[in-house]
Amino acid sequence: MALATTIQRYLSKISEGIGQLFVNFFDLIFGSLQKLIGLKAMPYVFVLPNLLIFGIFILFPMLLNFRYAFTGGTSFFPDQREWVGLANFKQLLTCGNFLDPNSCREDLFWRALFNTGGYVVFQVGLMVVVSLITALVLNRKIRARGFFRSVYFYPVLLSPIVVALIWKWILQENGLFNGILTSFGLDKIPFLVNAQWAQFWVIIISVWAFMGFYTLILLAGLQSIPANLYEAASIDGADEWKSFWNVTLPLLMPQMVVVLVLALIRAVQIFDIVFAFTGGGPGTATLYLVQYIYSKGFASPSKQFGLAAAASLIMAGILIVLTVIQQIIRKEEE
Amino acid sequence: MKKLLLILVLIFAVVLTACGPKNTPAPAVDEPAPVEEPVVEEPATEVPQPTEAPVAEELEVMEPVELRFSYYADGNEADVMQGLVDKFMAANPNITVVLDVVPYQTIDEQLPIQVETGEGPDLARITNFGAFRGKLLDLRPYLEDADYFEANFPAPVLAAMRSEGDTTALSGFPDALTITGPYVNKTLFDQAGIEIPGEGTTWQEWTDITKQVAEATGVQYAISVDRTGHRFAGPAMSMGATLIDENGNFTVDTPGFRAYAELINSWHEDGITPTEVWLVGDSLNSCIDFFKSGDLVMCMSGSWQINGLVNDVGDAFDWVVVPNPTGDGGSTGVAGGSAVVAFADSEHPAEVAKLMEFLIQPENFSEFSANTLSLPAQKEVASNGVAFKTDQQAVLDALSVFTNEVPKLQDQAVALNVHPYAFAYYRNSANRIGQYLTGELTLDETMQRLQQDIDDAIAEANQ
Structure with missing residues (x-):
């Protein structure tokens, strides 16, 4: 026992010594550096590693994207690409009638744009409502609450490709769902080859896959609402519905805005699940913007990098506009 | 304490600098390399100099060399190729060949970018020759x-691997036709x-018969064709x-x-074709x-499927290959195949040529054809005949039918x-016809859009 205590004490001293050594080591380096460059410059030193990663892997490719958007050809190296000015944007934006993709020079871009718009409206709307309802239910004192919280969060942990393949096996013509229907003597439903069904299931699956994440944010918001506010509302004669409208919803609004912004950005960027699930079909019914960009830039045998880069800049513009609108709404709410 | 830390920092710095010299001796160890490189490189860019190639080879033999070989497979080709590569390595102990087996999509989408950026492998199995034009190695000086x-290989295929204006380069060989x-499905015909x-x-007659x-x-479906412009073309x-x-x-x-687009559309309208082949997504379905699952009477695909059918169908049912249906334009399939090519950025051209x-x-070629049940593209092997490794008469019959299709090929079916x-035609035609089949485009619009897609791709490539 005494030996164990002694060993423990020594180990503790050693680890303390090593820790101190590290502290002193960095103190020496950063102390010297501070003397050299001054206190005001020090924050930049600490930010530098992250800034480098951001600059190399995000900012630089973003700037490079501008170069690609204004150049043509299939060459990969920017310096070997021919300057074409606004030709790529012109090709994307030339339309006889902007509401009719068939009248546009680059009809697939417009189909993708309209599909994305429709998807964003329905998917984000459904996502916010379903996440809110789930969060409200999981916030109540129900049996096996922890279990249900895990169940709803579980799909978030799955790879989007896995999610897509699972659902594809369920919904394809000879899949599980149709197997059940035919076993009851019912006709098969063409879930993947009918445009409306395919669009419907893409929304349902993406909501199923991501709602756990948004539910968690809203649940945290619900738990931060003080219980005495509900007690006060109850004393004032408010029923559950009135409490929800007058207490829960206003106090949950910051989290709701966060959920809305995140869901919106994610919806505009939808790609992996749909690509593995329907491949953008039937026809182009579930072709969304990112898949269009991917197809033009990488999957297309002709590698139209310029057109893909121009389309991605337009998409970035849409995202910026959406974010600005969100910020304005948020400020007004505050 | 600070002095102690300073000493530690100095030791740390010394250790770090010590890591440098570990690399710096490299030039000394690899010293022959810089001398060898120009010797090896020179013939690649200049007119063939037969006297120099052997010199390069002799020097290179001394150095252990690793070759990266990107390879995709439809059936057992990778296993067979690995066997051949092992045999090669046993005969050439200084050369290690790493066979990187990748999905076809990687060869189709990522390999062209890897090669363009100089990060490609030494050699690869490809199908899209146009994507690598000007990026391939001329093996001639090293052979x-x-x-x-x-x-021993078809001139048009060898020409397809050459850069524009080049008439002599040898950059690879077709490993199968x-x-x-x-x-x-013969069993279904027998049962019916x-x-x-x-x-x-004719195609219309086949449609009616398979429907019957x-x-x-x-059975659920009568007739179908792979979703690609390649299979559509024949x-x-x-x-x-x-x-x-x-x-x-x-x-x-x-x-x-x-006419063929309209026929496929009628299959969809009549519900006699598996709609998930053409209507789902931007991919080769x-x-x-x-x-294979016995749900389809007739499938228009190609000779590369034989191996998969042998393994997957087994004796579940009997199947046969039939001659390509006929029509106003005669009867023709479309020729194709993969090729093993070498890339110009390879640092070991002599070893690549040796392989x-x-x-x-x-x-070796015969072993590949026999085991993969593929039609040989090597003329000597073809003329000697291949002892295909199968005890199934259906496979031999199928190979025989496909062989008989070769003389019937139209010129454009070989040129395609x-x-x-x-490939600009293959993928775009599948997608545009898919849009036509879903009703997004009329046939007129389909024709117009498809032509525009191909023209755009060509214009982009020529910019």
């Missing part, structure tokens, strides 16, 4: 017998009591389509092309999976796959 190499053609029609049957078989046997040409004009330009809007020359030797922009 021991370039004449044998050139004489493929030809498109229809597979038929209907005789399988022979040569001269499906109805008689209660039937369209048989119906009179002229896909490539005399100037080598794509001309999709022809009556034959329209094959009808062969429906055929290539090993693989094209009759005994080696056309530099063939």
Whole structure:
């Protein structure tokens, strides 16, 4: 026992010594550096590693994207690409009638744009409502609450490709769902080859896959609402519905805005699940913007990098506009 | 304490600098390399200098060399190729060949970018020759017998690997010839009591007959074709389509092309074809999976499927390959195939050439064809005949039918796959016809859009 205590004490001293050594080591380096460059410059030193990663892997490719958007050809190296000015944007934006993709020079871009718009409206709307309802239910004192919280969060942990393949096996013509229907003597439903069904299931699956994440944010918001506010509302004669409208919803609004912004950005960027699930079909019914960009830039045998880069800049513009609108709404709410 | 830390920092700094010299001796160790490099590189860029190549080889033999070989497989090709590569390595202990088996999509989408950026492998198995034009290595200066190499492979395929204006370069070899053609479930025909029609049957007649078989046997689907412009082309040409004009330009809007598109549309309207082949997504969907599961009477695919059918169908049912149906344009399949090519950025051209020359030797090429049940593209092997490794008469019959299809090939059916922009036509036609089948586009719009897609791709590539 005494030996164990002694060993423990020594180990503790050693680890303390090593820790101190590290502290002193960095103190020496950063102390010297501070003397050299001054206190005001020090924050930049600490930010530098992250800034480098951001600059190399995000900012630089973003700037490079501008170069690609204004150049043509299939060459990969920017310096070997021919300057074409606004030709790529012109090709994307030339339309006889902007509401009719068939009248546009680059009809697939417009189909993708309209599909994305429709998807964003329905998917984000459904996502916010379903996440809110789930969060409200999981916030109540129900049996096996922890279990249900895990169940709803579980799909978030799955790879989007896995999610897509699972659902594809369920919904394809000879899949599980149709197997059940035919076993009851019912006709098969063409879930993947009918445009409306395919669009419907893409929304349902993406909501199923991501709602756990948004539910968690809203649940945290619900738990931060003080219980005495509900007690006060109850004393004032408010029923559950009135409490929800007058207490829960206003106090949950910051989290709701966060959920809305995140869901919106994610919806505009939808790609992996749909690509593995329907491949953008039937026809182009579930072709969304990112898949269009991917197809033009990488999957297309002709590698139209310029057109893909121009389309991605337009998409970035849409995202910026959406974010600005969100910020304005948020400020007004505050 | 600070002094102690300073000493520690100094030790740390010394250790860090010590890591440097570990690398710095490298030039000393690798000293011959810089001397060898120019010797090896020179013949690649200049006119062949037969006296220099052996010198480079002699020097290179001393150095251990690693070759990266990107390879995709439809069936057991990777296993067979690994066996050949092992044999090569046993004979050449200084050369290590790493066979990187990747999905076809990687070869199709990522390899061109890797090669363009100089990060590609030394050699690869490819199908899209146009994507690598100007990026391939001219093996001629490094080959021991370039004449044998050139004489034993189809000239149009070797030409398809060359840069524009180049008439002599040898950059690779086709490892198999493929030809498109229809597979038929013989068991279903037997059960329906209907005789399988022979040569001269039209596509419309096949549609009616397979429909009768499906109805008689209660099978889900009658007829289908792989979702790609490659498999679409043969039937369209048989119906009179002229896909490539005399100037080598794509001309999709022809009556034959329209007729076959309309026929496929009628299959969808009648519900006799698996809709998930053509209507789902931007990918190469094959009808062969429906055929293998016994849900489809006839699947228009190609000779490369034989191996998969042997393994996956087994004795579940009998299947046969039938001659390509006929029409106003005659009867033709479409030639195709993969090729093993070397890349210009390879640092070991001599070793790559050595491997290539090993693989094209009759005994090795024959082993590949025999085990993968593929039609040999090597002339000597083809003329000697291949002892295909199978005890199934159906496989031998299928190979025989495909072989008989070769003389029937139209010129444009041979020219299509080696056309530099063939793949722009393949993928875009599948997607545009898919839109037509879903009703997003009319047939007129489909023709117009498809032509525009191909023209845009060509214009972009020529910018």
